[in-house]
Amino acid sequence: MESPPQAERPYAPPSSSPTLMDQKEKLFPARFFFVLSAILAVCGVLSFFIDHAVSGHLAVHPHEFQFVVGDVKKLVALSEVFGHGTGVIMVVLAVFALDLANRWKVGLLLGTAFGAGLMANVAKFFGIARYRPHAFDFSLPIWESFYQWFPFMNWLTQDELRQSALQSFPSGHSATAAGLCVGLCFLYPHARWYFLLVAALACFQRVVFRMHFPSDVFLGAALGMATATILLTYGRLPELVAWAESKIRKAKATG
Numbered sequence: 001m002e003s004p005p006q007a008e009r010p011y012a013p014p015s016s017s018p019t020l021m022d023q024k025e026k027l028f029p030a031r032f033f034f035v036l037s038a039i040l041a042v043c044g045v046l047s048f049f050i051d052h053a054v055s056g057h058l059a060v061h062p063h064e065f066q067f068v069v070g071d072v073k074k075l076v077a078l079s080e081v082f083g084h085g086t087g088v089i090m091v092v093l094a095v096f097a098l099d100l101a102n103r104w105k106v107g108l109l110l111g112t113a114f115g116a117g118l119m120a121n122v123a124k125f126f127g128i129a130r131y132r133p134h135a136f137d138f139s140l141p142i143w144e145s146f147y148q149w150f151p152f153m154n155w156l157t158q159d160e161l162r163q164s165a166l167q168s169f170p171s172g173h174s175a176t177a178a179g180l181c182v183g184l185c186f187l188y189p190h191a192r193w194y195f196l197l198v199a200a201l202a203c204f205q206r207v208v209f210r211m212h213f214p215s216d217v218f219l220g221a222a223l224g225m226a227t228a229t230i231l232l233t234y235g236r237l238p239e240l241v242a243w244a245e246s247k248i249r250k251a252k253a254t255g
Contacts, residue, residue, distance in 0.1 A: 028186050030233045037178075037226040044170075044218030051213040052142040055133040058210050076208055079201035083177030088113045091180065095187070102187055104245040109183040111237045116179025116224030120172040123223060125152045128169060134210040135165035145213070171212040175224030177202035182228035186238075 081087030096103045129147040136145050151161045181199035185192040206212040231237045
């Protein structure tokens, strides 16, 4: 006796397994950081109108706002390490030592922090040289703080361009701090407001201690945050780190 023919089922494509970025996208608010970087960029442009007033006030002894004293001053001063290369290494080592589950993902932090800082240095080199506030004569109008366009064209022939006093725009520390902040938010999204606060303190330190004008800091942070977010959402950084992590774990297991 023949069995009745079975009804033909519609074809359903196999479901794909979620990637690392698919899993992280639920927790990592990439759109938030893109919007925030755009806001910072607008603030940076508008800050050109207050650069002279703010940094000129700080040029008067004792070189800090009156409310930045005592332990608050120490807190602001120590916040610089969040945007410094050595400080980034210390943060990465702390994550490596304390978070065993994510210790091999520290490449994300190195990539976002140093990638953001590198972009700021490229902007310095191919953009415009600018005096730092501590080296600028505030009897001059603020546009006189800009020294020369495309400094790379005269980098080897002009000693002035190789001096730190002409490397104000944009702020590399602010870009590095913003990049590190984005990387930490990617790994620990539940604590992103704390990382944003520390990054903001690092940026504030650059202004208060007359290393950068407010516009340098805003635009540096915007550049660093946008760079780090792009690396995590459109770049291959998470996949590269995941591949390296799998190789390391496999080598440890077989070795």
